[in-house]
Amino acid sequence: MSSTEQGTSSAAPAEPTTAPESAAAPEVPESFYYVHGKDKVVHKVSAGALQHSALIHGMISNLGYTEEQAKANPFPFENIDGDILQMVVDWCNQHKGKPTPPEDTNLPKQKEKLFDLVLAVNYLEIKELLTYCCKQVAMMVKGKSPEEIREIWMIPTDAEDEAAEKEAKKRAGKEAAGETAAAAGDAK
Amino acid sequence: MEIIVFSLLSKRAKSIAKQIHWDLLDIRLKWSCYNQIRLKIPSDPKREWIIEHHKRKEASEYPYVESKKYSGYSYHYLFFHKNQNAVEELEQIFETIWEVFRSPICDFPVVEKSVINWLIEFQPTIRCAWICDNVLTASETLESIFKSLKVTQYFRLKTVEADIQTKITEPIPYRSISIGSSYLVTLPAILNGNNSIILLDGSELTPMDINTILKEWQKGTKLRNLEFLEIKSSALQEGFDGCVREISKDLNLTESDENDGRPRKVKIHDEWEYWLPNVNISYNLVRSDGMIGSIFPTYRLHEDGRITDIRFNLQNISTRKPRKHQLLTEVKAEEESKTKNGFPLLNLPRVVLLECIENLEVLEIVQLSLLSKRAKSAAKLNRWDLMGIQLILKADHRIYLKIPSYPMGLWNIEYRTKKTSECPYKMLYAEAFHYFYSIEELKQMIEHLYEVFRSPTCDFRIVEQSMVEWLIKFQPTIRYIRFLDGVITSFETLNRICESLKGTEYFYLGSVRTYEKTEVTEPIPYRAIAIDNSYWLTLPAILNGTNSIILLDGSELTPKDINTILKEWQMGCKLRNLEYLEIKSSKLQDLQSYTNEVLKDLNVTTVVGNDGRAMTIKVTDDFIHRLPQVQIVHNLIRNDGMIGSIFPSKRKNELLFNFQVWRRET
Numbered sequence: 001m002s003s004t005e006q007g008t009s010s011a012a013p014a015e016p017t018t019a020p021e022s023a024a025a026p027e028v029p030e031s032f033y034y035v036h037g038k039d040k041v042v043h044k045v046s047a048g049a050l051q052h053s054a055l056i057h058g059m060i061s062n063l064g065y066t067e068e069q070a071k072a073n074p075f076p077f078e079n080i081d082g083d084i085l086q087m088v089v090d091w092c093n094q095h096k097g098k099p100t101p102p103e104d105t106n107l108p109k110q111k112e113k114l115f116d117l118v119l120a121v122n123y124l125e126i127k128e129l130l131t132y133c134c135k136q137v138a139m140m141v142k143g144k145s146p147e148e149i150r151e152i153w154m155i156p157t158d159a160e161d162e163a164a165e166k167e168a169k170k171r172a173g174k175e176a177a178g179e180t181a182a183a184a185g186d187a188k
Numbered sequence: 189m190e191i192i193v194f195s196l197l198s199k200r201a202k203s204i205a206k207q208i209h210w211d212l213l214d215i216r217l218k219w220s221c222y223n224q225i226r227l228k229i230p231s232d233p234k235r236e237w238i239i240e241h242h243k244r245k246e247a248s249e250y251p252y253v254e255s256k257k258y259s260g261y262s263y264h265y266l267f268f269h270k271n272q273n274a275v276e277e278l279e280q281i282f283e284t285i286w287e288v289f290r291s292p293i294c295d296f297p298v299v300e301k302s303v304i305n306w307l308i309e310f311q312p313t314i315r316c317a318w319i320c321d322n323v324l325t326a327s328e329t330l331e332s333i334f335k336s337l338k339v340t341q342y343f344r345l346k347t348v349e350a351d352i353q354t355k356i357t358e359p360i361p362y363r364s365i366s367i368g369s370s371y372l373v374t375l376p377a378i379l380n381g382n383n384s385i386i387l388l389d390g391s392e393l394t395p396m397d398i399n400t401i402l403k404e405w406q407k408g409t410k411l412r413n414l415e416f417l418e419i420k421s422s423a424l425q426e427g428f429d430g431c432v433r434e435i436s437k438d439l440n441l442t443e444s445d446e447n448d449g450r451p452r453k454v455k456i457h458d459e460w461e462y463w464l465p466n467v468n469i470s471y472n473l474v475r476s477d478g479m480i481g482s483i484f485p486t487y488r489l490h491e492d493g494r495i496t497d498i499r500f501n502l503q504n505i506s507t508r509k510p511r512k513h514q515l516l517t518e519v520k521a522e523e524e525s526k527t528k529n530g531f532p533l534l535n536l537p538r539v540v541l542l543e544c545i546e547n548l549e550v551l552e553i554v555q556l557s558l559l560s561k562r563a564k565s566a567a568k569l570n571r572w573d574l575m576g577i578q579l580i581l582k583a584d585h586r587i588y589l590k591i592p593s594y595p596m597g598l599w600n601i602e603y604r605t606k607k608t609s610e611c612p613y614k615m616l617y618a619e620a621f622h623y624f625y626s627i628e629e630l631k632q633m634i635e636h637l638y639e640v641f642r643s644p645t646c647d648f649r650i651v652e653q654s655m656v657e658w659l660i661k662f663q664p665t666i667r668y669i670r671f672l673d674g675v676i677t678s679f680e681t682l683n684r685i686c687e688s689l690k691g692t693e694y695f696y697l698g699s700v701r702t703y704e705k706t707e708v709t710e711p712i713p714y715r716a717i718a719i720d721n722s723y724w725l726t727l728p729a730i731l732n733g734t735n736s737i738i739l740l741d742g743s744e745l746t747p748k749d750i751n752t753i754l755k756e757w758q759m760g761c762k763l764r765n766l767e768y769l770e771i772k773s774s775k776l777q778d779l780q781s782y783t784n785e786v787l788k789d790l791n792v793t794t795v796v797g798n799d800g801r802a803m804t805i806k807v808t809d810d811f812i813h814r815l816p817q818v819q820i821v822h823n824l825i826r827n828d829g830m831i832g833s834i835f836p837s838k839r840k841n842e843l844l845f846n847f848q849v850w851r852r853e854t
Contacts, residue, residue, distance in 0.1 A: 111529065111530055111531035112529075112530075112531070114531060115531050115532060115535075115536075118536065118540055119536075119537075119540075122537055122539070122540045130540065130543065131543065134540065134543040134544045134546070134547055135547050137531065137533065137544045137547070138544055138547030138548050138552070139547075140531060141548075141552055141555075141556075142552075145555075146555045146558060146559060149552075149555055149556060149559065150559050151530065152530060152531060153530065153531055153532070153533035153534070153556075154530035154531065154532040154533065154534075155533065155534060155556075155559045155560055155562070155563045156560060156562070157559075157560055158560045158561050158562075161560060161561070161562055
């Protein structure tokens with residue numbers, strides 16, 4: 001588990017409550033990086049755990065930050081809710097340096113949370129976790145009737161889709177008209 | 189309250205107050221009958237803020253704030269001094285509050301005629317409005333309200349001044365209406381309206397009028413939105429039973445008890461659910477779209493035993509309330525709750541969606557694809573085509589989805605009403621989505637599955653001739669095709685099939701249902717053919733063909749014809765592809781003389797037992813033809829070393845000619 005603390009990006013984070021580092025490699029001190037989500041809560045995560053995320057791994061591989069620099073420059077993920085980022089960080093820590101098991105039963109059961117998690121995981125490019133999440137999404141409809149599937153996956157009917165499309169077009173038209181009027185006003 | 193007081197101080201104070209996003213709190217603004225302004229937040233139903241005028245204190249002490257608690261509810265009052273201009277002042281306060289909180293008025297009781305115009309000008313669209321007793325004195329005002337004020341949920345008109353006599357003949361354009369002086373409301377106003385809830389008190393509608401309403405409702409052209417109608421009338425009191433008889437005249441009503449599943453309350457507007465009277469028996473009227481109209485007339489007795497009024501209720505029931513009856517706010521609320529509890533699959537990025545779809549089973553993909561066009565596009569991301577999924581249409585309209593190399597790879601889409609546990613296959617039952625009522629729907633389903641799985645139908649049983657043209661257009665190349673008995677009714681159709689369907693490996697044709705005495709001389713252009721009642725297939729059609737397997741039942745080929753076939757085969761110019769020929773003939777003949785005729789002038793060697801030939805013939809992947817066990821076989825050798833084993837046999841009244849081509853393994 002990573003430690004978290006409320007504050008801004010400049011705040012110094014506390015040490016992790018558990019130390020998942022392998023005892024076999026003590027000579028090379030492990031480097032840590034810092035990430036925060038929408039809630040600005042900073043999470044301290046080891047480079048080993050962050051390897052799960054292709055996005056972050058790509059970002060840090062050539063940085064060569066010192067501990068101080070890393071602390072001072074946490075990676076901001078403003079598009080990810082704090083609790084979701086916490087889940088992701090926890091998962092990365094739990095699976096650091098370990099082969100990923102075929103199933104993961106610790107994923108959130110609430111559908112809206114899972115949706116946010118899927119988006120975050122996809123954004124952070126954590127392949128294994130994305131695979132688990134997608135399996136979980138598919139599991140939601142096991143043995144369900146079509147109407148239940150519609151409800152679980154929020155599939156609108158064709159009529160609802162058409163109405164939404166019409167509404168979106170109307171809104172876009174209005175916005176375009178507003179912009180044109182504003183531009184004309186500016187020109188005057 | 190502080191915000192309200194502050195915003196009333198000056199224009200600048202109001203501007204500052206407006207900068208706070210109070211609209212996010214979804215404040216509900218109401219004007220009560222007692223000339224109060226009431227504010228409520230739906231998420232905190234036990235608190236209410238009330239602005240009121242009174243004269244209990246010295247004028248200088250106003251305005252002041254006071255809070256009260258009652259049965260767990262908190263009421264926070266802001267009192268203003270009541271003077272002659274109290275209503276005007278309240279209007280101004282109202283406008284300020286409306287501006288600060290950006291929250292429209294939900295409910296508005298018109299207690300004075302003067303505020304009607306203000307309301308129409310200030311907020312012409314309102315959720316609920318009611319006109320209090322005797323506020324209206326002229327029918328024109330009513331017309332102007334109907335024209336200018338848009339009420340989205342509930343409109344109540346209490347009693348009007350007695351001198352209003354002009355009847356309402358035009359529909360009242362609101363969803364729920366409750367009319368106190370409903371002697372004004374005429375039958376056309378009801379029939380031509382779009383109202384969902386109609387409550388009429390003091391109505392002068394006659395039993396005949398009500399009968400007309402019921403008939404029109406049942407026809408389905410009028411009163412399509414009606415959910416509940418209640419008519420209270422003292423004019424109906426001329427004998428309750430007589431009224432009921434007249435109301436139900438010429439209607440096909442069925443009696444129903446209290447446990448028929450009918451809801452016991454009706455939603456008049458967001459905050460008011462109306463409990464229906466308890467009755468032991470109601471009468472049901474069923475409309476062609478399945479909607480049930482439950483009718484339950486009741487009456488009220490005066491102390492002296494006189495019937496004072498009769499209440500007639502028509503409640504429209506369906507298992508699910510049609511969406512068009514739902515108000516926009518209800519739809520929004522429903523959508524919001526859905527967002528909270530669901531997983532919006534189609535909003536996922538495409539690459540993630542693809543991975544989710546890849547984790548779905550075949551029948552889950554089918555179910556998803558049938559939900560909507562967008563869902564179908566998502567379902568099409570599946571990769572089952574890489575597994576070689578095949579579509580098979582069975583004779584009883586079952587569709588199989590099959591992966592030959594995958595042991596569990598057989599899924600069945602079947603049309604049943606009940607599930608059975610005996611079936612060894614994974615099934616998608618018709619009740620899970622829908623029945624195929626017609627061949628048209630079956631065709632659509634096959635096209636749909638073809639599109640979703642990008643997999644052509646590989647094995648097709650045609651049960652109706654009408655499917656031929658569709659098949660030629662939809663999928664002119666098909667691996668296995670079977671035309672069941674009597675499906676083909678003309679040789680013209682057969683000709684069309686042979687010309688248009690290509691690449692077929694197995695062609696089965698049941699009896700051709702025709703009185704034509706045609707002889708077919710052109711070969712059937714498919715690898716393996718099995719033809720029942722094949723009296724019409726002539727020797728040239730066999731000799732000139734390139735078939736590998738020929739199974740003929742009810743053939744009229746003579747032993748001499750078969751002798752010709754054997755000779756031609758041995759010569760090697762014709763029937764080069766032939767692997768197996770079986771001809772069944774019901775013409776009674778002695779087996780020995782038949783064999784002699786067949787083998788005439790042929791140089792055959794007779795073998796006892798099996799000298800190395802296979803005992804089965806693979807016609808299709810699923811159809812392995814087992815050859816009859818015989819003691820004696822006559823072998824014919826072609827100059828390329830191929831052996832043709834001849835073994836005629838007799839089974840009941842049928843003579844069976846078998847000719848198997850094989851090569852001895854070296």
